Amino acid sequence: MMIVTTEEVAGYETKEVLGYVKGSTIQTKHIGRDITAGLKGIVGGEIKGYNEMMTEARKLAVERMVKEAEEKGANAIIGMRMQTSTVMAQAAEIIAYGTAAVIEKK
Template identity: 90%
Template sequence: MMIVTTEHVAGYEVKDVKGYVKGSTIQTKHIGRDITAGLKGIVGGEIKGYNEMMTEARKLAIHRMVQEAEEKGANGIIGMRMQTSTVMQTAAEIIAYGTAVVIEKKTP
């Protein structure tokens, strides 16, 4: 599955537009990560626990978006974007979305 943030892919042609697709997940904080984050707030530095949590959340949201595109018969997603929002004080939503398309390599 080709996924791009652009509307066009050099060397490829959009043959069919299948429509909007999205994938999302809501992740909550873990008490152990909160303790580490509190300490990092004092001494500074990267909060690796939260970074790992958000990386996994992004992967899951993209995976769900791809599944939806495949169900529509697409082999690509153009105009892909990601967004995050706070759902409650201890939880964040990650959403990946774009346009599912059928693309083919251009022939010379």
């Protein structure tokens, strides 16, 4: 599956637009990460536990988006974007979305 953030793929022609696809996940913090984050807030530095959590959340959101695109018969997702939002005090949603399409080399 080709995934691009552009509206067109150089060297390819969009044969069919299959529609909007998305994948999302909501991740929560756990006490171990909160303790580490609290300490980092005092002394500074990267909060690796949160970074790992968000990396995994992005990966999962993209995997879910790809699955939805494959179910529609797509071989590409164009115009892909990601967003995050806080859904409650201890949880964040990651959403990946784009347009499922069938593309062919020119």
